[in-house]
Amino acid sequence: MKVRKKPRKTESNLEFWGKYVYFKGRERELRRSLPSARYHMDKPKKNKVFSIPLINWDIDRINDIKNLSHLQELQFLQLDRNNLTQIEGLEALNNLEILYLGANCIEQIQGIDHLEKLTTLSLRKNKIQRIENLDSLQNLEVLDLSGNNIKCIEKLDKLTSLRKLYLDSNAIAEIENVEQLSRLELLSITDNLLSEIKGLDHLKRLKELYIGGKNISNIRGLDNLKNLKKLVMTNTSIADIENLDHLKNLELLSITDSRIREIRGLDTLKNLKWLNLNNNRITEIKGLENLTKLETLYLSHNQIEEIKNLESFSLSELYL
Numbered sequence: 492m493k494v495r496k497k498p499r500k501t502e503s504n505l506e507f508w509g510k511y512v513y514f515k516g517r518e519r520e521l522r523r524s525l526p527s528a529r530y531h532m533d534k535p536k537k538n539k540v541f542s543i544p545l546i547n548w549d550i551d552r553i554n555d556i557k558n559l560s561h562l563q564e565l566q567f568l569q570l571d572r573n574n575l576t577q578i579e580g581l582e583a584l585n586n587l588e589i590l591y592l593g594a595n596c597i598e599q600i601q602g603i604d605h606l607e608k609l610t611t612l613s614l615r616k617n618k619i620q621r622i623e624n625l626d627s628l629q630n631l632e633v634l635d636l637s638g639n640n641i642k643c644i645e646k647l648d649k650l651t652s653l654r655k656l657y658l659d660s661n662a663i664a665e666i667e668n669v670e671q672l673s674r675l676e677l678l679s680i681t682d683n684l685l686s687e688i689k690g691l692d693h694l695k696r697l698k699e700l701y702i703g704g705k706n707i708s709n710i711r712g713l714d715n716l717k718n719l720k721k722l723v724m725t726n727t728s729i730a731d732i733e734n735l736d737h738l739k740n741l742e743l744l745s746i747t748d749s750r751i752r753e754i755r756g757l758d759t760l761k762n763l764k765w766l767n768l769n770n771n772r773i774t775e776i777k778g779l780e781n782l783t784k785l786e787t788l789y790l791s792h793n794q795i796e797e798i799k800n801l802e803s804f805s806l807s808e809l810y811l
Contacts, residue, residue, distance in 0.1 A: 578602035666690035688712035732756040754778035
């Protein structure tokens with residue numbers, strides 16, 4: 492069993508440390524700005540980066556962030572799970588690179604257009620209805636707007652550095668206006684109102700696609716995604732595995748909580764290592780003969796009565 496080591500706290504991998512605020516030599520200003528906070532200060536590192544675990548802070552009732560103007564060297568700020576209704580008070584934080592404002596009550600994207608160094612922005616689980624006021628964030632690489640009330644994808648064309656886009660759990664009915672996102676590598680748009688997969692033709696660098704919705708009944712519109720390595724589809728009305736022949740670089744395929752009755756259409760996926768078909772209507776194991784690199788197979792919660800046709804595999808994990 493492989494043991495994954497806890498990542499070191501360095502400025503280069505800040506996204507792994509979402510519970511921390513990073514700043515350089517500004518502990519006194521922070522103490523003055525948020526005097527009611529209870530915190531534990533880590534010892535200074537060689538690179539003079541300090542960290543404060545927000546999990547130890549009594550700040551779950553913050554409803555404004557107007558008192559952070561002293562922290563001009565702040566690079567990472569997380570204020571998830573508070574009572575913020577608008578974004579304000581960040582005017583002086585020109586060095587901010589990572590900003591988490593998830594699980595608040597924010598209704599409008601505003602007050603961040605000057606944060607030109609921002610690379611990661613999370614506004615998940617708010618009350619946002621429109622994508623707007625992001626044009627100046629041309630260094631933005633990760634944008635999370637999942638869990639809002641967004642109905643259409645718009646005004647992202649200036650974000651040409653964007654690599655990861657999360658739009659899950661909104662009210663989006665169509666994938667549109669993403670043609671300019673030529674560097675996009677990950678798109679997650681599950682739990683929306685999509686009825687078909689289209690509008691992805693220009694996303695030729697896309698490596699990971701997470702998509703789903705009860706109204707999706709077929710797998711189409713993926714023809715140009717030659718670099719796709721992970722395809723995850725959940726909670727759909729798909730009954731047949733089809734139109735995947737061209738995804739020759741696919742390593743992970745997951746189609747769960749759907750209506751698949753038969754395993755077929757996977758013959759050309761020679762690089763597939765991980766297959767999840769849990770919660771479907773499959774009655775027998777077949778159609779996997781050419782998947783010689785397959786290591787992990789999930790077929791739980793189907794209608795399989797007999798285990799057979801697995802002799803040629805050297806699976807490391809099997810779930811039935």
